[in-house]
Amino acid sequence: MRRKALFRGLACGLVGLLCLWAGPAAAQTVRAVMHAEVKFLDPHSTTADITQVHGYMVYDTLFSLDAKGQPQPQMVDTYQVSPDKLTYTFTLRGGLKWHDGKPVRAADAVASIKRWAVKDAAGQKVMARAASLEATGEKTFVLKLKEPYGLTIRALAKEYSYVPFIIPERQALQDASKPFEGEIVGSGPFMFAQKEWVPGAKTVYLKFKDYVPRKEPASFYAGGKKVSVDRVEFVVIPDQSTAVAALEKGEVDYIQRPHMDQWPLLRKNPNIAMYRSDVSQMQIHPNHLNPPFDNPKARQALLAMVNQEEYLQAIAGDPENFRVCHSMTGCGGWLETDAGADLLKKQDLEKAKQLMAEAGYKGEKIVVMAPSDFAPINAASLTTAAMLRKIGVNVDLQVVDWGTLVSRRGVKEPPSKNPGGWHIFHTFSGYAAVKDPWGHANISTACDKAWFGWACSPRAAKALEELGQLTPGTDAFKKGLTEYHSALMENVTYVPLGEFFQMSAYRKDRLSGIQETPHTVFWNLVKK
């Protein structure tokens, strides 16, 4: 202690008066290091998670999911469903205001839902069945369906990209193919501080004093959004080690996704608490259009080749950071099943070789894209390359950056015809997406309209539609789920590689009341 004081004294002598300055008071300001920087402000324009976090700060939703995964009214005060389940009448809560002081109207909600549904898969499914969606008063609007759709309210409570945030009508009416123009005016618990925004460095939110929270206690994304801090700053610290040092020193209060390498260090600090904020499913996406993976047997060879534990160790290291999971629709949730996943459950390299041969593979180069700047995906890509070599595949491992990968994966032609062509890439999805196959783009089997890889399975698509009409928990639902998952596994839409955990860290001596949501929310948070 004395030695430290001596060093401190000497160092102070060197840097002079600078040591005396202790910095400004940080009372009621929460400084958070998020997993990415806020760049896109229109939550209907991108699926980027950080934009959805921004959305939860600034905007509000008609419904939200509670901790039990049930949709609960949020901006909606009351709603009625007609006995034939074709007409939904919604009434907004009183006292809802935009940040510019104007009242939130039903017309804003109607325009927002229509804009959201242009891009969102769950929204498209609702609007495809809609006969009309119209405001019938200042606070009331009506959705009329052509046929009953049991997932209507769940779609409006969707908690991941694209979240159906309600934005002002003047912006909701703008072209959905590009970000809306105009100032950011929401009706959520925080206001966006436009003048303090430095993209890539700092994003600031201020408490919206006129926000009227619901009376129910906060539960996941639902319930009362009570704000007790004046200001939240998202600070960009590109280097993870620096971010952790800043948290240890108390310069920031929260890190949304510290790197796994830093977890042991954070766990040792008595002032820091960690919680599991999300579970991610890693996936191999083969290109279903190009040989050999246009043949289901070659895709099934990938299932037989995989040992999830090997992948997860490469991705997440310590076994406490991951779990083996053979369900494409997530483990631990309402859609967990391993129906049809026999090939995936036990690695069998000989079987994989045999299936590749049966698919007509004769040693052609197989392009695997590996993004060197995205650690978990890169680890999975390198593991796949090694596994493919083990089963005699001639791998062309192409190391690229993530920006290149996301543009190249849109190329449909094979590498022999287009140098940007590919056979395999990897990505991962958050838990909210994985357990919602109606809205999860990656799992679509809609052929030409499917996600990258263009999986095509009319059987799986039909099974999913039918599953949406069934009541969860019933035998019919279980049967429907078995049929859907078996169809996915037969098609090998993608190969699930198991689940790894995302942790968040915060100063427990400074913050309390954290809601353990995947998209961090800052209501109910108290700064000590």
Next chain:
Amino acid sequence: MLIYTIKRVLATLPVMGMVVVFVFLLVRLAPGDPAAILAGDYATPENIQKIRTGLGLDKPIHVQFWIYLTSLARGDLGRSLHSGLPVSQLILQRVEPTVALALSTLAFAVLLAIPLGILAAWKAGSLLDRAVMVFAVGGFSIPIFWLGFLLIYAFSIRLDLLPVQGYVSFREGLVPFARHLVLPTVALGMVYMALLARITRASVLEVLQSDYIRTAYAKGVRPPAVLFAHALKNAAVPVVTTIGVGFALLIGGVVITESVFALPGLGRLTVDAVLQRDYSIIQGVTLIFALVYAVVNLVVDLSYTLFDPRIRY
């Protein structure tokens, strides 16, 4: 000299024109699609195409170039494809931290390196000379990021003296401004200090072996007067060149330091823009960097006349 200056300024114009053309073409020929990045990971190919159309990225490249040129002619660097903010505003937000870091680093390096280099040359072959050279080699060899983390650990975490990261504008107070610059300046300054110390030593040593220095000694001029009145001015040209080039490099190349210490400067703006394929920002920043290089080179060339009367333009 005025005619020379005008000629040099005019010669800069075609260079800038080439920069405009090459950067425009290079960013578009490089793999990557800003629409795909903007759309996010869950976006469908159909949605990405909609965004591409919305941003005008599906227009023929010559049409996009014409739009860019006409905007540039009006002094408009365009808007970020991602945030929608004017590129000029984004650059202005980032200039201050970068210039502050570049100036403090140069000051730190120049104030320490030049006296050390002169001393080493003056006492060439001595223990002091060897110590300075060992220090210089060490300065070159230590990676900036490693030194940065070491400084954070020592001065921020262990001794709790200085902030770990971030930047505070001088408008918010000189003390917090200086506190946030100390560690990045030392981390970044070591390399430049090492470089300058070596250049100064070599330059002074060369001058000290010149005939006119020997003549000065023969005339009975005292050693300090030989050094300060005769040697230093003539040794200054390569040192000034290094300082000038160093400043230009610092403006454009401090990305590692900016990342380690979370300084929101131009280096990070550029790297982020490249990773996000934000064409407008890449074009705007490159143009500004090219201008800075041209201006710094001109200033350095003109400054030679102050140190060496034989140089005339």
